[in-house]
Amino acid sequence: MRYRLCFEKNEEMIYISLLDFQTFLQRALRRAKIEMEFSNGFNPHPRIEYGPAVGLFIPSDGEYVDITTLYDCKELDIAKSLNKQLPKGLKVKSVQRLSNVAPALSQAIGAAKFVFKIQTSLSAGEILHYVKREDIFVTKKNKKGILTKKEIALYIDNPTSEQTDEDEVTLTLYMSQRPNNILNPNLIVTALSENFPDKIGIVKIQKGESLFF
Amino acid sequence: MDITKLNEMLKNVQKPARYMGGEFGISTKKENAMNFAFAFPDTYEVGMSHLGHKILYDILDKKEGVYPQRVYAPWPDMAEELKKNNVKLFSLEDKRPLDTFDIIGFSIQYEMCLTNVLLMLELSGIPLLAKDRDENCPIIMAGGPCCVNPEPFCEIFDLISIGEGEETLPAIVDCYKQAPSKEEFLKNAVKIEGTYIPKFYNPAQKDSCIIPVPNVEFAPKNVTRSIVRDFEASSYPEHFIVPFIAPVHDRAMIEVMRGCPRGCRFCQAGMIYRPVRERSLERNKALADKLLESTGYEEIALSSLSSTDYFGCSEIVDYITDKHQKDKVNVSLPSLRLDSFSVDVADKVQRIRKTTLTFAPEAGSQRMRDVINKNLSEEMILSSLERAFERGYSKIKLYFMMGLPFETLEDVGAIADLTKKIQYRFRTCTSVHKAKNLSLGLSVAVFVPKPHTPFEFCHIDTPENIKEKQSLLRRIMPKNVKLSMHDSPLSRLEAVFAKGDRRLNKVLVDAYKNGCVFDAWSEYFDMEKWENAFKQNGMDLFCLSQKETSTTQELPWDFIKVGVDKSFLLREFEKAKNAITSPNCFEGCAGCMINNTYEGACKK
Numbered sequence: 149m150r151y152r153l154c155f156e157k158n159e160e161m162i163y164i165s166l167l168d169f170q171t172f173l174q175r176a177l178r179r180a181k182i183e184m185e186f187s188n189g190f191n192p193h194p195r196i197e198y199g200p201a202v203g204l205f206i207p208s209d210g211e212y213v214d215i216t217t218l219y220d221c222k223e224l225d226i227a228k229s230l231n232k233q234l235p236k237g238l239k240v241k242s243v244q245r246l247s248n249v250a251p252a253l254s255q256a257i258g259a260a261k262f263v264f265k266i267q268t269s270l271s272a273g274e275i276l277h278y279v280k281r282e283d284i285f286v287t288k289k290n291k292k293g294i295l296t297k298k299e300i301a302l303y304i305d306n307p308t309s310e311q312t313d314e315d316e317v318t319l320t321l322y323m324s325q326r327p328n329n330i331l332n333p334n335l336i337v338t339a340l341s342e343n344f345p346d347k348i349g350i351v352k353i354q355k356g357e358s359l360f361f
Numbered sequence: 362m363d364i365t366k367l368n369e370m371l372k373n374v375q376k377p378a379r380y381m382g383g384e385f386g387i388s389t390k391k392e393n394a395m396n397f398a399f400a401f402p403d404t405y406e407v408g409m410s411h412l413g414h415k416i417l418y419d420i421l422d423k424k425e426g427v428y429p430q431r432v433y434a435p436w437p438d439m440a441e442e443l444k445k446n447n448v449k450l451f452s453l454e455d456k457r458p459l460d461t462f463d464i465i466g467f468s469i470q471y472e473m474c475l476t477n478v479l480l481m482l483e484l485s486g487i488p489l490l491a492k493d494r495d496e497n498c499p500i501i502m503a504g505g506p507c508c509v510n511p512e513p514f515c516e517i518f519d520l521i522s523i524g525e526g527e528e529t530l531p532a533i534v535d536c537y538k539q540a541p542s543k544e545e546f547l548k549n550a551v552k553i554e555g556t557y558i559p560k561f562y563n564p565a566q567k568d569s570c571i572i573p574v575p576n577v578e579f580a581p582k583n584v585t586r587s588i589v590r591d592f593e594a595s596s597y598p599e600h601f602i603v604p605f606i607a608p609v610h611d612r613a614m615i616e617v618m619r620g621c622p623r624g625c626r627f628c629q630a631g632m633i634y635r636p637v638r639e640r641s642l643e644r645n646k647a648l649a650d651k652l653l654e655s656t657g658y659e660e661i662a663l664s665s666l667s668s669t670d671y672f673g674c675s676e677i678v679d680y681i682t683d684k685h686q687k688d689k690v691n692v693s694l695p696s697l698r699l700d701s702f703s704v705d706v707a708d709k710v711q712r713i714r715k716t717t718l719t720f721a722p723e724a725g726s727q728r729m730r731d732v733i734n735k736n737l738s739e740e741m742i743l744s745s746l747e748r749a750f751e752r753g754y755s756k757i758k759l760y761f762m763m764g765l766p767f768e769t770l771e772d773v774g775a776i777a778d779l780t781k782k783i784q785y786r787f788r789t790c791t792s793v794h795k796a797k798n799l800s801l802g803l804s805v806a807v808f809v810p811k812p813h814t815p816f817e818f819c820h821i822d823t824p825e826n827i828k829e830k831q832s833l834l835r836r837i838m839p840k841n842v843k844l845s846m847h848d849s850p851l852s853r854l855e856a857v858f859a860k861g862d863r864r865l866n867k868v869l870v871d872a873y874k875n876g877c878v879f880d881a882w883s884e885y886f887d888m889e890k891w892e893n894a895f896k897q898n899g900m901d902l903f904c905l906s907q908k909e910t911s912t913t914q915e916l917p918w919d920f921i922k923v924g925v926d927k928s929f930l931l932r933e934f935e936k937a938k939n940a941i942t943s944p945n946c947f948e949g950c951a952g953c954m955i956n957n958t959y960e961g962a963c964k965k
Contacts, residue, residue, distance in 0.1 A: 163377040164605050175657030192689050205372055235383050
């Protein structure tokens with residue numbers, strides 16, 4: 149039976165990488181006595197599919213994991229028993245039953261909402277105007293450690309901005325979560341800081357819900 | 362502590378999960394409880410793998426009126442952050458600054474962790490030496506195997522607990538709660554088995570050594586190691602803390618037995634964990650079931666000094682693999698002996714994947730294996746490996762030592778000869794299951810003599826000899842063998858601290874002040890800083906490491922009675938000279954006289 153689990157990840161859990169989360173979740177599932185289906189082969193693993201990784205230090209309202217269990221379970225029971233085994237800062241928000249023919253998680257997920265709370269003297273309009281440009285470049289180290297320019301406007305969709313405090317602008321936008329087309333949200337902060345030197349203070353990023361096809 | 366500040370600090374360090382706590386299975390806060398910190402002077406990943414730590418943490422967690430917490434040595438990047446932000450080292454559970462604890466108990470597993478103890482004290486704002494600490498400072502205590510010679514680091518600690526802590530640690534905690542002052546506590550704690558209070562002993566020169574002599578009448582002349590007499594009934598955790606990041610040993614563990622029957626003459630653990638005590642099969646089975654259920658681990662280790670010597674080894678492996686087959690639980694067996702039974706058991710636990718088999722023949726020639734009382738013949742080694750080849754194993758790792766007492770160049774050369782014979786056996790093996798190629802890895806370490814072993818009278822081999830032996834091995838070892846040899850300066854330093862006396866306390870503090878931390882980590886080990894620390898105190902590291910010890914003189918650790926009689930050690934040493942072996946405890950008694958100290962504890 150396939151189920152799609154949506155997790156909320158915040159507080160101290162933002163320091164846990166996806167790789168460590170994977171081992172941790174497998175053990176929590178065993179403790180919760182959710183009997184998993186295993187892959188066949190020399191090194192059997194429980195059938196779990198993980199959504200795109202959110203960067204370290206970014207709290208998230210929507211982390212997705214697909215699991216395949218041996219037996220039919222009630223969605224509510226999965227959430228209840230698993231939540232008992234999870235630490236503070238990690239919680240199953242919802243469980244959805246999937247049909248056997250439903251596309252894989254990586255194929256189904258389209259984009260995710262990101263909210264940036266920016267401490268700045270700039271107005272909401274100025275920031276929105278910049279983010280809506282068609283040529284946003286950011287300097288970034290490539291895999292060989294050489295500084296290169298990266299075009300990031302392509303990854304940003306449907307931005308809105310709002311003055312939420314005297315010196316705080318909240319920028320909301322959607323970013324692609326398609327495989328090989330994922331942008332590190334920290335690069336948007338880098339782009340803003342490069343374009344408006346000395347005008348961008350602390351930026352808090354929060355990942356919101358994902359959009360599915 | 363200020364959580365926002367902590368969060369900001371964690372963003373600047375590697376592996377922040379090392380410092381955040383909150384793992385599954387931690388102790389929860391108790392009202393009006395005293396605070397006890399389990400301090401481990403190495404990284405989180407190393408500390409979280411340590412079984413003794415888990416056992417004692419669980420005992421205090423179950424005990425009323427005490428809130429056990431953990432703290433590990435911060436990696437230099439975090440140490441820098443703590444200093445920069447003026448934040449004191451804190452516990453993982455409650456984020457409580459270390460200097461506000463009642464007792465901080467350090468686990469000294471390895472001599473080269475000692476500078477980290479000083480780092481952790483300094484980061485907590487606690488004076489490094491016991492004599493500089495007042496009534497308001499926590500009690501700083503130590504435990505662990507290195508404490509069987511506590512003298513080189515005794516001035517740091519208020520109290521040193523020698524031996525197994527299952528029964529003594531709760532007694533120390535109770536004693537602390539009842540005592541009106543620190544002084545009273547220390548006076549009362551002397552009566553607890555295995556407790557050594559360094560300040561009640563003065564250093565005295567005897568022959569060429571400095572030995573501790575009581576300076577108050579209530580301090581005993583000798584300190585007897587504490588042991589668990591009823592191992593079957595002793596407390597063992599039924600749940601472990603499950604960490605977020607992978608520690609070195611990321612699995613559940615059951616201690617199937619304590620002590621080792623083999624009596625290898627170089628092995629300290631084999632001597633200081635006597636007598637052999639086996640847990641019943643029923644209890645081990647029940648513990649395995651409970652631990653797997655409560656932790657969700659996919660692997661369980663049958664832990665002990667020599668697990669294949671446990672009477673029910675085969676049965677427990679069968680039980681776990683059959684019962685937890687549907688959960689795909691693996692069994693892992695550390696410390697395999699090179700005999701056919703071990704190969705059979707290893708094969709049983711690796712039904713699907715043939716991973717690397719690791720064995721420790723320790724020495725290349727038969728004479729040398731008899732000197733160290735390994736009780737392993739060449740034919741046993743070769744036939745067991747052949748059995749492994751027949752079953753399809755192709756990756757073999759072998760551990761050896763060089764610089765053993767009475768060793769000659771021929772004995773070192775015999776390591777290469779043995780390797781060639783193993784390769785020959787692989788080539789001539791005709792089994793259909795045999796793998797295509799043999800991958801053989803050899804690790805050759807430098808022997809470090811340890812106190813309370815028959816080789817405590819020996820010194821570490823000279824650097825020239827080690828160099829000659831290493832280059833000989835490199836020259837004659839077949840080229841298709843992966844050969845790794847260990848660092849000799851670090852072993853030399855370890856040897857000096859293992860067999861040192863009270864004078865080394867000053868060296869230790871000076872080395873720390875010179876910038877030595879994480880000495881066990883090659884990226885931070887700096888021999889020059891250590892050599893300077895010795896020079897500052899008018900000592901020479903090289904001379905100390907080569908110091909001859911006569912069998913008649915009193916040694917700095919002789920006042921610690923681990924239960925094995927000195928006459929036994931001397932007899933074994935004489936036997937070693939003539940390459941005569943002794944039987945293992947299950948075959949016959951070699952007369953270590955452990956029952957004289959702990960009446961009826963040894964059942965064999």
